[in-house]
Amino acid sequence: MRKAVEIGGIAFCLISVLFALLSLFLILFFIFINGIKVISPSFLFDFPRKAMTEGGIFPAIVGTFLLSLGAVFFSLPLGVMTAVYLTEYATSRRIVKLIRIGINNLAGTPSVVFGLFGLAVFVKLLGFGVSVLSGSLTLGILILPVIIRASEEAIKSVPRELREASLALGATRWQTVKNVVLPSALPGILTGAILGVGRAAGETAPILFTAATFYTAHLPRSLFDEVMALPYHIYALMTEGTFPEKQVPIAFGTAVVLLLLVLGINSFAIWLRYRRRRAW
Amino acid sequence: MKRESIIEILLCTVSLFSLVSLMGIVLSIFGEAIPFFREVPFLDFITGKRWYPTSEPPCFGLLPLLAGSIVVTIGAMLVSLPIGLGTALYLSEFAKPGVREILKPFVELLAGIPSVIYGFFGMVILAPLVQKIFRVPVGLNAFTASLLLGVMTLPTIASIAEDALNSVPVTLREASLALGATKWETATRIVLPAAKSGILTSIVLGAGRAAGETMTVLMVAGGAAVIPRSIFQPVRPITATIAAEMGEVAMGSVHYHALFALAAVLFLSTLCFNILAERIKGREG
Known part of the structure; x- marks a missing residue:
């Protein structure tokens, strides 16, 4: 009896792992085999034509790059400074607790709520309109917790001896942070920034009302232009337009591009992190 | 004032930005909901x-x-809870170290697949399949959405639960095995209870993620705003309603403000999930 429970239990766990891996593999597999045949140089570098039923997705690729780089540009300095304060400076438990409440609840807030926040504050209140700027700022706040956590982890993993040596040589706290801690933590902070790009590139709900548009005839000319974006493009192709039989293949192709982009970015970040962990 | 203290004050001010953003979210959402x-x-x-x-x-x-949100969240947990915990147990208790080293980053990688991809897969492939297999009138329904959300939240649950199991001291396992318990008995009666708070946290965070997920349910749940009588009926969760209708409302109309009221409900419920998770974590430390 004990033997049977033992075997059954472990078998259940093994089946769970297999189910998890298989279902995710199947999703990726189906998207790739349907999408890969759509992809060609002209698909990647052309503008959409004939009401999105032909042509490429170049503006959406550019838009996603702009939005996610914009988000990181905005949130990296804020995130790193927060992480430095939390790990190197903060002495008051109450302030740390307040900051943690902010970070943890931002991380748990649904992405569509960020979208409404961006709409109310950046689009309407500050008057940025539906634009690259509004979208980047919204995504920037969304990925702030990712950046802060990665930077904190990186800064914490810098050995204490390095700090002590620097302080013992007469350097001030800020000199130690600037010249010793941050340079050693840089690879880890970059990992966080890359994870942030990956996260921002895949988000749809926050840009629905703040940045994205179904179709533009030109690339954005300024930060105040609206843009196409890969995740929104998939959604729009599936729910708008009048020729679903022509739009679905384009959606498959767009999904492959988005997956390659996001999985590529994330595996680079994860690889960096594991390599670094082994180094210390 | 000394340069050092100016820098410290500057860093402290910047650090409060995440709290300020959170308050900005609360103020803007609730402010637009009041009208x-x-x-x-x-x-x-x-x-x-x-x-x-x-x-x-x-x-x-x-x-x-609300019924739509609750149905798909519970449905998602029914899928991801047993499988997520099974995966976590396997990775931390039964897998060889080499296997674990490969699978763990893989699970992290899968957590990063964008939700619109799940929604797309659900619309094109899963929904027609569900329609055929279960002989139901529409494939885009609460069942399909639950299934996808379940798979989506799997990496979250598996990864956090695995961390919790992994941090249980090896000595506990060795003591149990030395007393003649089998590996399975050790895993379920010693390690699992010892990691209880971490496991609970993973469940709460997973449920919070499922309840707040937008694109998947927007594309797959079917969009009918009725209280479902069966799991195979289409539903319209809160998140999907906001995303679907915000594009079409006139700015400043009652409907526009109603969507912000929905967002406030959503924010409050995920806040409860977060506080619950914090409480569980706090009890442990």
Whole structure:
């Protein structure tokens, strides 16, 4: 009896792992085999034509790059400074607790709520309109917790001896942070920034009302232009337009591009992190 | 003032930005929701059984949307809880170290697949399949959405639960095995209870993620704002309602403010999930 429970239990766990891996593999597999045949140089570098039923997705690729780089540009300095304060400076438990409440609840807030926040504050209140700027700022706040956590982890993993040596040589706290801690933590902070790009590139709900548009005839000319974006493009192709039989293949192709982009970015970040962990 | 203290004050101020953003979210969402409650009594909103925002007169009842959210969240947990925990147990207790080293980053990688991809897969491949296998009128329904959300939340649950199991001291396992317990008995009666708070955290965070997920349910749940009688009926969760209708409303209309009221409900419920997770974590430390 004990033997049977033992075997059954472990078998259940093994089946769970297999189910998890298989279902995710199947999703990726189906998207790739349907999408890969759509992809060609002209698909990647052309503008959409004939009401999105032909042509490429170049503006959406550019838009996603702009939005996610914009988000990181905005949130990296804020995130790193927060992480430095939390790990190197903060002495008051109450302030740390307040900051943690902010970070943890931002991380748990649904992405569509960020979208409404961006709409109310950046689009309407500050008057940025539906634009690259509004979208980047919204995504920037969304990925702030990712950046802060990665930077904190990186800064914490810098050995204490390095700090002590620097302080013992007469350097001030800020000199130690600037010249010793941050340079050693840089690879880890970059990992966080890359994870942030990956996260921002895949988000749809926050840009629905703040940045994205179904179709533009030109690339954005300024930060105040609206843009196409890969995740929104998939959604729009599936729910708008009048020729679903022509739009679905384009959606498959767009999904492959988005997956390659996001999985590529994330595996680079994860690889960096594991390599670094082994180094210390 | 000394340069060092200026820098410290500057860093502290910047660090409060995440809290300020959170308060900005609260203020903007609740601020835009207030005009709605001037038009529609609060009680009518939270007890209303109908959501017809564009009919004349419009009905703004929360219940069908809330029911949709609850159904898909519970459905998702029924899928991801057993499988996520099974995966976590396997990775931390039964897998060889080499296997674990490969699978763990893989699980992290899968957590990063964008939700619109799941929604797309659900629309094109899973929904027609569900329709055929279960012989139901529409494939885009609560069942399909639950299944996808379940798979989506799997990496979250598996990864956090695995961390919790992994941090249980090896000595506990060795003591149990030395007393003659089998590996399975050790895993379920010693390690699992010892990692209880971490496991609970993973469940709460997973459920929070499922409840707040937008694109998947927007594309796959079917979009009917009715209280479902069966798991195979289409539903319209809160998140999907906001995303679907915000694009079409006139700025400043009652409907516009109603969507912010929905966002406020959503924010408050995920806040509860977060606080619950914090509490569980806090009890442990």
